[in-house]
Amino acid sequence: MMFRLRLAKDHLGAYASRYSYAGEAELIERIAPARARGHLRREEFLALCRWKTPRSQPRCAENREDYVNEVTRIALTTGNEELKIRVLLALHGVSWPTASVILHFCDRSAYPILDVRALWSAGMRRVPQYTFPLWWEYTGFTREISRQTGLSMRTLDRALWQYSKERQP
Numbered sequence: 001m002m003f004r005l006r007l008a009k010d011h012l013g014a015y016a017s018r019y020s021y022a023g024e025a026e027l028i029e030r031i032a033p034a035r036a037r038g039h040l041r042r043e044e045f046l047a048l049c050r051w052k053t054p055r056s057q058p059r060c061a062e063n064r065e066d067y068v069n070e071v072t073r074i075a076l077t078t079g080n081e082e083l084k085i086r087v088l089l090a091l092h093g094v095s096w097p098t099a100s101v102i103l104h105f106c107d108r109s110a111y112p113i114l115d116v117r118a119l120w121s122a123g124m125r126r127v128p129q130y131t132f133p134l135w136w137e138y139t140g141f142t143r144e145i146s147r148q149t150g151l152s153m154r155t156l157d158r159a160l161w162q163y164s165k166e167r168q169p
Helices: 009-018 024-037 042-052 054-060 065-077 081-090 096-106 116-121 132-149 153-167
Strands: none
Touching: 009 132, 009 153, 024 042, 024 065, 024 096, 042 054, 042 065, 042 096, 065 081, 065 096, 081 096, 081 132, 096 153, 116 153, 132 153
């Protein structure tokens, strides 16, 4: 396995408690209905994209409402893990990290956010080429940490991001 936590599992909660990212609480509230509905509306999609990477906004805005609805419906309802993430890459302005954000906040299953900070905290030395095998291994790794610690995927993601913010050279 290519992942190994750089910090002790019993420190994850403390790092998560120090995490702060502007607009996250509002974002979570805004997109909560999408999980129950089974797809994103365009305005929710744009809010998620803006939260993850504001510079992608012009490209993300090229997506029509019906296209966003259908692509995200497929992603959030299929049982095929590879299709789940790859179909999101068909949206204009969406790369692996943004696709992972959509799954993280909107899918009923637990998915991590692909982020260079979190990946560093999980033992990666440099930013990788994003691929399905990498994403799927990272998903399994974070699900196992979540299971072992009892932390939600959101809390774990916050901890990994914060640890990197405080410790990455």
